[in-house]
Amino acid sequence: MAEVKINIQENEPSSFDLYDEDGKVGEMVFDIQGKDLTVYHTEVSPKKEGMGYAKLLLDAMVGYVRKNNLKVIPLCPYVHLQFKRHEELYQDIWNKVKEE
Template sequence: MRFRSMETSVKHDEGRGRFDLYADGKKGGYLTYEIYGGSLDIQHTVVEPEFRGKGLGEILLDAAVKYANKKGLKIVPSCSFAAKKLS
């Protein structure tokens, strides 16, 4: 199945441990994390129902992985989506 391309952006709120994803100007989902002991624990990845199946979860996960790498943090995927994608 092919999807039309959509404009996406990810905003990072370090203070809240959260990445918010916007698709075509609407909030499409979010990823939450916690940092402890040199690790970034990905706790939840949520994509709004209307945007599921379009790769937005992967966009959020990619943003978290890039951030963890930049900060030298090990990734702990507590979220089942992240655990599956990173295995």
Template structure:
């Protein structure tokens, strides 16, 4: 099972496998209440395992807990917001 870590200093959510980065989602704070998700990457060896969704759900949970809205510039994050309508509460409209 993979665990998502949030590195606030590096502004990213990531999943490691034996120390190597398997997947990451990066963001840029536009303000304390608004984050821009600008990039999601899943290493080719880990594709098809739902790691991107794990990153997305961790970002959404963090946004909810901290009163943050998200602007998804990353095509993956944008697609997840379209797929998971229950997460629209943290989407900046």
């Protein structure tokens, strides 16, 4: 079963890391400045694509953002696309002002 773990780093980008029985199979790289969490990149191992793993990373990030009263700047193409496709789900956490 897949599990997401948060990896907070000082002075460099942090990540949500995804693990399954094969070890680390994905990550979502982000940084927090003030009340904004900027997502830069989401990647899942090619062997694990199509298994919903990117969505697990997205859900973990969204849960973290809501729990910590943050806003998201989705520079990552995957996250930006999901926010645009399902705006009603993410409008409360989407910082559109700083994205542009």
